[in-house]
Amino acid sequence: MDAREVSALYDSMRRYGIPGELVPVDASAPAGDWVVVDPVDQQDITTDVLARVAAAERQVPTRGFVVSR
Numbered sequence: 001m002d003a004r005e006v007s008a009l010y011d012s013m014r015r016y017g018i019p020g021e022l023v024p025v026d027a028s029a030p031a032g033d034w035v036v037v038d039p040v041d042q043q044d045i046t047t048d049v050l051a052r053v054a055a056a057e058r059q060v061p062t063r064g065f066v067v068s069r
């Protein structure tokens with residue numbers, strides 16, 4: 001993922017409570033590629049996080065009100 005996509009992924013991770021830290025692959029080039037790392041052991045978890053965000057965004061609310069007119 002590139003720097004343009006980081007903000008949207010960060011927002012989704014926070015919205016759905018998905019843990020992880022977004023870090024650039026090359027710290028000297030923050031406009032380049034980024035990955036998501038586990039905050040505990042610093043392992044790359046980008047694929048898992050992207051899958052969890054995609055699954056969370058596909059879910060429809062199970063509770064709510066329906067107002068008919």
